[in-house]
Amino acid sequence: MLITPLCVDLIDAVADVMRFGEPYVTVRGPSDYLLYSRLFASTCPVAIDDGAVIGAVIAMRSQDEPDDVHVQDVAIHPAHRRRGVAGALISSVAMQARVWGCHRLWLTCAPGNTTAIATWQRLGFRNLPGSYTIDGIQVIADCKGPGRCHPVFQLDLPAAGPVAQPGTAAGADT
Numbered sequence: 473m474l475i476t477p478l479c480v481d482l483i484d485a486v487a488d489v490m491r492f493g494e495p496y497v498t499v500r501g502p503s504d505y506l507l508y509s510r511l512f513a514s515t516c517p518v519a520i521d522d523g524a525v526i527g528a529v530i531a532m533r534s535q536d537e538p539d540d541v542h543v544q545d546v547a548i549h550p551a552h553r554r555r556g557v558a559g560a561l562i563s564s565v566a567m568q569a570r571v572w573g574c575h576r577l578w579l580t581c582a583p584g585n586t587t588a589i590a591t592w593q594r595l596g597f598r599n600l601p602g603s604y605t606i607d608g609i610q611v612i613a614d615c616k617g618p619g620r621c622h623p624v625f626q627l628d629l630p631a632a633g634p635v636a637q638p639g640t641a642a643g644a645d646t
């Protein structure tokens with residue numbers, strides 16, 4: 473598997489793989505992916521296997537909170553799930569974030585997306601304290617606007633030393 477930054481030539485294939493993430497992932501328009509490839513390519517890794525795009529992450533560093541990298545979208549082709557692809561892509565984002573000196577990756581998730589919740593927890597993300605819990609998961613009320621309540625997950629990035637690989641014991645301890 474090759475992991476490579478999003479580029480113009482991959483935009484259509486990335487949109488196609490994002491469709492497999494619905495309803496949990498919003499497929500963006502071509503001009504959005506074009507902007508991501510121009511502005512955030514180093515935090516938008518694409519996984520390629522045998523010449524085909526099998527997964528992608530869209531993430532970006534905050535301008536106002538430069539310690540933070542927000543993971544916006546993650547989708548893996550169904551035929552390639554449970555093979556560590558999401559873990560490898562998140563690891564790529566985490567490595568870039570650490571190069572910049574960022575302190576955390578964070579993301580929101582649908583409360584009922586148990587597969588994603590299991591994935592983030594396995595990769596070492598912690599569920600931030602919320603307003604209430606659903607099935608043991610903390611949910612932050614209105615975190616994406618009025619009435620839009622989601623769990624928020626955060627991966628703390630160590631300040632120095634080798635990058636922990638999410639999914640390993642070291643990553644889980646972060």
Ligand SMILES: CC(C)(COP(=O)(O)OP(=O)(O)OC[C@H]1O[C@@H](n2cnc3c(N)ncnc32)[C@H](O)[C@@H]1OP(=O)(O)O)[C@@H](O)C(=O)NCCC(=O)NCCS
Pocket residue numbers: 492493494496497546547548549552553554555556557558559560579580581582585587588590591592594595639
């Ligand atoms: C969630 C998603 C990105 C995970 O991608 P993936 O490549 O299959 O994840 P990985 O193989 O890296 O899994 C890492 C760990 O997460 C956990 N995990 C992943 N899928 C799981 C599942 N279906 N059930 C339980 N645990 C799961 C496991 O612990 C796994 O490690 P293991 O296989 O060694 O046990 C993928 O299922 C997907 O694209 N879902 C649809 C879109 C989506 O929900 N995106 C996230 C929005 S917040």
